[in-house]
Amino acid sequence: MNVTVQYFAMFREQAGVAQELVTTDATSPQLLYNELSDRYGFTVDGDVLKVALNSEFSSMNHPLKEGDTVVFIPPVAGG
Amino acid sequence: MFIISSAPIDAETLQQSLGNPGAGAIVVFEGCVRNQNEGKSVEALEYEAFIELAEKEGQRILDEAQLKYELFSVHATHRLGQLAIGDAAVWVGAAAVHRGEAFSACRYVIDELKERLPVWKKEHYTDGDAHWVNCQHCHSAVF
Numbered sequence: 001m002n003v004t005v006q007y008f009a010m011f012r013e014q015a016g017v018a019q020e021l022v023t024t025d026a027t028s029p030q031l032l033y034n035e036l037s038d039r040y041g042f043t044v045d046g047d048v049l050k051v052a053l054n055s056e057f058s059s060m061n062h063p064l065k066e067g068d069t070v071v072f073i074p075p076v077a078g079g
Numbered sequence: 080m081f082i083i084s085s086a087p088i089d090a091e092t093l094q095q096s097l098g099n100p101g102a103g104a105i106v107v108f109e110g111c112v113r114n115q116n117e118g119k120s121v122e123a124l125e126y127e128a129f130i131e132l133a134e135k136e137g138q139r140i141l142d143e144a145q146l147k148y149e150l151f152s153v154h155a156t157h158r159l160g161q162l163a164i165g166d167a168a169v170w171v172g173a174a175a176v177h178r179g180e181a182f183s184a185c186r187y188v189i190d191e192l193k194e195r196l197p198v199w200k201k202e203h204y205t206d207g208d209a210h211w212v213n214c215q216h217c218h219s220a221v222f
Binding site: 006009010012052055056074076077078079 | 110126127128129131132133135136157168169189192193194195196197198199200201211212213
């Protein structure tokens with residue numbers, strides 16, 4: 001399955017790209033995050049992480065499907 | 080109206096957009112870049128957003144405020160990009176018949192924006208160091 005992953009803030013810096021097409025067997029954002037963490041050494045703990053699928057907040061256990069756009073959201077710091 | 084903007088916040092124009100002849104109270108909150116955080120001397124801030132979702136979430140927060148409080152209008156803007164000390168990073172304004180609802184709405188909006196908006200800030204310190212704020216839960220890099 002192919003999904004697009006967009007990276008922001010510390011994830012963008014750690015991955016070294018803002019966006020990429022990822023071919024994966026991961027069936028959920030959680031499994032995809034584990035896979036990408038192994039690749040890039042992400043330093044955000046899973047329990048403070050949120051995820052957006054196709055530009056809406058979702059759950060780390062929501063099923064992934066072909067063509068999804070995934071954004072992992074580290075702790076926010078607006079204001 | 081919620082706006083994510085790379086341009087400096089124009090507080091005067093924003094406040095005028097709240098105007099209503101029935102409004103007896105206009106409350107405005109402006110969040111500015113300060114020169115220190117947690118004991119470190121800050122030189123500049125850099126804001127980054129997941130714009131598409133931030134715009135939707137920001138508007139949802141304003142819609143919630145409209146439902147919770149009796150308001151004529153409530154608007155907010157969040158800055159992106161490189162900001163210097165004293166620059167406004169966020170602006171919230173609410174207009175209501177009386178001050179109570181306007182104060183409460185302003186407080187609600189800024190608190191929710193800080194909690195929910197997919198926006199991140201990187202602090203650049205005077206000693207040359209820099210780091211992303213609020214990542215105290217992030218463990219140290221393993222490499």
